Amino acid sequence: MPAIVPTSKIWLDGRLVPWDDAKIHVLSHGLHYGFAIFEGIRCHRAERGTAVFRLREHIERFRDSAKIYEMRLPYGVDDLVRAVLELARANGAPEAYIRPIAFTAYGEMGLDPSTSRVQVAIGMWPWGAYLGEAGTQHGVRATVSSWTRIDSRSLPPQAKCAANYANGILAKLEAKAAGYDEAILLNSAGIVSEGPGENIFRVRNGVLSTPPASSGILRGVTRDSVVQLTVEDGIEYQRTGFTREELFTADELFYTGTAAGITPIREVDGRPIGSGKFPIVQRLQSLYDDAIRGRAPRHAAWLTYVE
Ligand SMILES: Cc1ncc(COP(=O)(O)O)c(C=O)c1O
Known part of the structure; x- marks a missing residue:
């Protein structure tokens, strides 16, 4: 599997940050229990420019994943649709795979996630066909x-x-x-x-x-x-x-x-x-x-x- 090739920015909790600055603590709750929901979306070079494929449907599935696991997303579907587009523009609209993720943050430990803050990040990078x-x-x-x-x-x-x-x-x-x-x-x-x-x-x-x-x-x-x-x-x-x-x-x-x-x-x-x-x-x-x-x-x- 080829390594991730960085783009310029990551969207993290409502802000665009440089790729290398998008870091979290090793004791983040979501990392320890796999308590994270995510999406996989692609944008392609299309006839009229770079276009994201079925963006709203992916973000709606993201919202549904959060609902199923009772994770309180701090952003709504419209906010996240806008965030993906903002990120794609900031990165020069490359042909890319887009990965939104929401996870319980550093601050609490133990299996009850309800008291943890939820962080949301979106990254994107060029990624060829998954099975080659x-x-x-x-x-x-x-x-x-x-x-x-x-x-x-x-x-x-x-x-x-x-x-x-x-x-x-x-x-x-x-x-x-x-x-x-x-x-x-x-x-x-x-x-x-x-x-x-x-x-x-x-x-x-x-x-x-x-x-x-x-x-x-x-x-x-x-x-x-x-x-x-x-x-x-x-x-x-x-x-x-x-x-x-x-x-x-x-x-x-x-x-x-x-x-x-x-x-x-x-x-x-x-x-x-x-x-x-x-x-x-x-x-x-x-x-x-x-x-x-x-x-x-x-x-x-x-x-x-x-x-
Ligand atoms: C377990 C699983 N099944 C199916 C799919 C295919 O879903 P989609 O076509 O929405 O990418 C994915 C990829 O997201 C997956 O992770």
């Missing part, structure tokens, strides 16, 4: 994890909370140690859920499907965009999940995510998927690229231009 350019083009090799996906009875998967990601980290480490690029997690019922940082889709006989929200996934903004693009393009979509063995019988499989984009899966546990070609994935990659770069008038509302 080669993966985006030729597909990645995935393995079904021995770790079970968290569920609503333990760590609510629909909140993008730092603590939840310990589950994905275990799956990622296991996948890497076994020589794979990425993991696929099953939920506690043994049904396919998602990747450590991506949703998953299956194509069989021209029909697309993806696990429902109840299967232990984060409701992906890319997932939602892909479903809309699929339906508009006349590709059949069924609102059903799938089992482990249905991974092996898929014609095409792919991950979606803000970081990963749309990444085909060419192999699961050593078994090649379909014919090794991904015509529907390629079609969706092209439609998605049009949408994020402002070439899809129908989806102009998905973009917020920085300038």
